Amino acid sequence: MRTAARTLVLPLALAQFIASYAASNMNVAITTIADDIGTSVGGIQATITFFTLTMAALMIPGSKLTDIWGRKFCFNLGMIIYGAGALIASFAQGLGLLVIGYSVLEGVGSALMIPPIYILITVAFEDVASRGKYFGIVSGAAGLGSASGPLIGGLITSSLGWRWSFLAQFAVVVLILLLARAIPEPARTGTPPKFDIGGAVLSAAGLFLVVSGILFSNSYGMISWQVFVPVLAGLAVLVFFLRYLALRERSGKVPLLAPRLFRNRTSNLGLSTQLVQWLIMQGSFFVISVYIQQVRHYDAIHTGLLLTPATVGVLLASAIAGRMARRRPQAILVRGGFVLTTIGMVLVPLLVREDSAVWTFVPGLFLMGFGVGVMLTASVNVVQSSFGDEDQADISGLSRSLSNLGSSLGVAIAGSILVAASGQRLGTPFAVALGLLAGISLLGLLAAAFLPIKRPPVSSATGEAAS
Structure with missing residues (x-):
C-alpha cells in the first residue's frame, strides 16, 4: 500500500512544486531577462501577470476536462504542454516567444495538470486521515515551490543564466512524465459529459476580468477606475455565469459547474478559508520580502535564505498532516492554523527592527509557515471530502480558482497598503500592512469557527483513529 501511494503521490507532488515554482521564481530575474532579450522591465512584469491570468481563467474549464478526457490523461497533457512552454521560453530571443512559452503554454499546462493532482488523491484514498497525509505532501510541495522559487531562481540566474531556470523546469517535467506512467487511471463511471x-x-472571462483588475492595483492603487471597472465587470459576468449554470441544469444539460456545489455549507466555509489562507500567505510573504530587500538591503538569494524558517514550518506541518488528521478534526486544525499564522504575523513586526539580529525573523516566520501548512492541508481535505467522485472535477477546479484569486488579492492588497501607509505616514508601512493582513486572517478564523466538527473515524479493533 505504501509503495502504491508513493508511486501515485511523488509525481503529483513534483508537479505541484514545479507549478508553484513557476509562479514565484521569475520575480528575481526580471531585470536580467529584460536586458538579455531587449525589452523593458514592464514587459517582463506583464508577462508574469499574463501567466497568472491564463492559469486563473482556465482552471475551472481545465478541471472539467478531466471528466471528459480522464484524470491521468489531463495530468499528462498538462505536463506536456507545460514542458513545451518551458523549452520554448528557454530559447526566447524576444518578448513574443517568452509570452507564448511562459505566459500561454505554461499557464494552460498548469490549468490542466493542477486539478487532477487533488482529484487523483481524493479518489485514491477513501479515509480523511490518508487524504490528510498525502494532501499534506502536496501542500508542502506547493509551499516549498512558492517559498524557494526566489532562492532557487536567484541561484540559477546568478550562476548559469535565466534560461537554465526554464531548462530545469523542462527536465523536471520529463522526470514527472516518466514517474507518472505508473499512475492508474481511475475507472470511468457513466458516459463522459459534453463540454x-x-x-x-463565461467563467474564463469573469475570472480574467476580476484577476486582471486586482493585478492592475499594483500599478494604479486599489482605489482607481482601472481597478474598479474590470473587477465590477468581472463580478457581473460571474453572477450571470451562476444564473447560466442553473438554467442549463434545468434544461437537462450538464453545466460546467454543478450548482449544487454552492449549496454545500461545509464546502462553502472551507472554500472561504482557502481564499483567506492564500491571501494572507502570499500577502505577508510579499510584505516581508519587500522589507528584507528595501530596508535590510538583502539581495534575492539572501532574501530567500532568510525566509527559510517559513519553508521549514510548512514542510514540518505537511510531514505530520496525516498524524494530525487521525487525531484531530479537520475543523480544529483549520482554526489552529489560523491562530498560529496570526500570532506569527504579529510577532514579525514586534521583534524585527532595521538593525535587529537575523534570529528575530525566526519565531514569527516559523509560526506563519507551520500555521499555513496545517490549515492549507486541512481546508483542502474539508473541501474535497465534501463531495463524491462525480463532483471531484468541479470542486477541484473551483477550489484552485479561489486559491489563485486569493494569491492575487494578497499581493495586490499588501502592495496597496504599503503605498498608502507610506504616503499617509501612518507609521512603519510594513507593520501596518502585516497588521491589516493579520486582521484579515481573523476573518478566516471566524469562517473556520462555523466549520462542523467531525471526529476522525475510530477503528473498532484498536480503539484508535483509523488510518
Missing part, C-alpha cells in the same frame, strides 16, 4: 463551451467562456 459546456458557453460556461467555459
Whole structure:
C-alpha cells in the first residue's frame, strides 16, 4: 500500500512544486531577462501577470476536462504542454516567444495538470486521515515551490543564466512524465459529459476580468477606475455565469459547474478559508520580502535564505498532516492554523527592527509557515471530502480558482497598503500592512469557527483513529 501511494503521490507532488515554482521564481530575474532579450522591465512584469491570468481563467474549464478526457490523461497533457512552454521560453530571443512559452503554454499546462493532482488523491484514498497525509505532501510541495522559487531562481540566474531556470523546469517535467506512467487511471463511471463551451467562456472571462483588475492595483492603487471597472465587470459576468449554470441544469444539460456545489455549507466555509489562507500567505510573504530587500538591503538569494524558517514550518506541518488528521478534526486544525499564522504575523513586526539580529525573523516566520501548512492541508481535505467522485472535477477546479484569486488579492492588497501607509505616514508601512493582513486572517478564523466538527473515524479493533 505504501509503495502504491508513493508511486501515485511523488509525481503529483513534483508537479505541484514545479507549478508553484513557476509562479514565484521569475520575480528575481526580471531585470536580467529584460536586458538579455531587449525589452523593458514592464514587459517582463506583464508577462508574469499574463501567466497568472491564463492559469486563473482556465482552471475551472481545465478541471472539467478531466471528466471528459480522464484524470491521468489531463495530468499528462498538462505536463506536456507545460514542458513545451518551458523549452520554448528557454530559447526566447524576444518578448513574443517568452509570452507564448511562459505566459500561454505554461499557464494552460498548469490549468490542466493542477486539478487532477487533488482529484487523483481524493479518489485514491477513501479515509480523511490518508487524504490528510498525502494532501499534506502536496501542500508542502506547493509551499516549498512558492517559498524557494526566489532562492532557487536567484541561484540559477546568478550562476548559469535565466534560461537554465526554464531548462530545469523542462527536465523536471520529463522526470514527472516518466514517474507518472505508473499512475492508474481511475475507472470511468457513466458516459463522459459534453463540454459546456458557453460556461467555459463565461467563467474564463469573469475570472480574467476580476484577476486582471486586482493585478492592475499594483500599478494604479486599489482605489482607481482601472481597478474598479474590470473587477465590477468581472463580478457581473460571474453572477450571470451562476444564473447560466442553473438554467442549463434545468434544461437537462450538464453545466460546467454543478450548482449544487454552492449549496454545500461545509464546502462553502472551507472554500472561504482557502481564499483567506492564500491571501494572507502570499500577502505577508510579499510584505516581508519587500522589507528584507528595501530596508535590510538583502539581495534575492539572501532574501530567500532568510525566509527559510517559513519553508521549514510548512514542510514540518505537511510531514505530520496525516498524524494530525487521525487525531484531530479537520475543523480544529483549520482554526489552529489560523491562530498560529496570526500570532506569527504579529510577532514579525514586534521583534524585527532595521538593525535587529537575523534570529528575530525566526519565531514569527516559523509560526506563519507551520500555521499555513496545517490549515492549507486541512481546508483542502474539508473541501474535497465534501463531495463524491462525480463532483471531484468541479470542486477541484473551483477550489484552485479561489486559491489563485486569493494569491492575487494578497499581493495586490499588501502592495496597496504599503503605498498608502507610506504616503499617509501612518507609521512603519510594513507593520501596518502585516497588521491589516493579520486582521484579515481573523476573518478566516471566524469562517473556520462555523466549520462542523467531525471526529476522525475510530477503528473498532484498536480503539484508535483509523488510518
